[in-house]
Amino acid sequence: MRKKIVAGNWKMNMNLQEGVALAKELNEVLTADKPNCDVVICTPFIHLATVAQFLNQDVIGLGAENCADKVKGAFTGEVSAEMVKSTGAQYVILGHSERREYYKETPEILKEKVQLALANGLKVIFCIGESLEEREANKQNEVVKAELEGSVFNLSAEDFAKIIIAYEPIWAIGTGKTATAEQAEEIHAYIRSCVADKYGAKVADDTSILYGGSCKASNAPELFAKPDIDGGLIGGASLKCADFKGIIDAWKK
Numbered sequence: 001m002r003k004k005i006v007a008g009n010w011k012m013n014m015n016l017q018e019g020v021a022l023a024k025e026l027n028e029v030l031t032a033d034k035p036n037c038d039v040v041i042c043t044p045f046i047h048l049a050t051v052a053q054f055l056n057q058d059v060i061g062l063g064a065e066n067c068a069d070k071v072k073g074a075f076t077g078e079v080s081a082e083m084v085k086s087t088g089a090q091y092v093i094l095g096h097s098e099r100r101e102y103y104k105e106t107p108e109i110l111k112e113k114v115q116l117a118l119a120n121g122l123k124v125i126f127c128i129g130e131s132l133e134e135r136e137a138n139k140q141n142e143v144v145k146a147e148l149e150g151s152v153f154n155l156s157a158e159d160f161a162k163i164i165i166a167y168e169p170i171w172a173i174g175t176g177k178t179a180t181a182e183q184a185e186e187i188h189a190y191i192r193s194c195v196a197d198k199y200g201a202k203v204a205d206d207t208s209i210l211y212g213g214s215c216k217a218s219n220a221p222e223l224f225a226k227p228d229i230d231g232g233l234i235g236g237a238s239l240k241c242a243d244f245k246g247i248i249d250a251w252k253k
């Protein structure tokens with residue numbers, strides 16, 4: 001059975017002290033009131049090693065928001081998958097639309113990153129999703145399929161099992177505009193059918209597909225009730241303990 005997951009993506013927020021305080025608060029709250037799903041926080045690189053030391057990783061997983069597309073060496077400013085793993089983190093977000101757009105990460109670059117992350121024992125939260133223009137031209141299915149084919153459908157079935165997919169329509173990220181639960185379910189089911197075509201029904205059935213884009217405690221129950229929505233990748237609402245907990249608790253409703 002596939003996992004239900006709520007993952008936070010802190011993006012470029014929180015200095016070290018603020019991030020450690022938030023992680024400690026979440027750790028206490030979720031250790032006292034155990035979630036009904038897997039919970040992951042993906043933080044800037046600088047938080048990882050400190051947070052890993054006190055996080056109860058049976059309750060909250062830890063991940064990075066990116067890693068390098070090279071193994072090691074003269075790549076000033078980059079952080080490798082091996083380095084991420086050495087902090088105690090177990091996950092990494094790859095393919096976020098902000099990285100594709102602002103840092104020009106191509107499908108080829110992402111393919112390298114995915115391979116290095118898996119080779120170093122990290123689970124990958126791989127983001128896909130269309131722009132507003134593409135949605136208006138009814139090209140969303142084409143776009144998500146191409147993103148899967150470009151960076152993860154080269155993997156063996158065994159490796160693909162370590163991939164969590166996050167569908168994040170770009171027009172819903174940080175805009176307050178959520179995809180309706182019906183819109184999200186429709187494309188999640190399509191994404192699952194693409195996985196089934198490539199890897200078979202069993203692998204597709206075991207793949208967790210998360211929704212991301214203005215997900216909050218108020219809309220999470222409706223989204224998570226859909227059969228092909230296995231949780232959320234949360235930006236803004238992962239930055240406050242109560243907001244994030246509210247979304248996690250949607251799995252208890």
Ligand code: 13P
Nearest residue numbers: 009173174213214235236
């Ligand atoms: P928001 O929840 O802030 O819309 O961000 C979603 C996102 O990009 C998570 O990766």
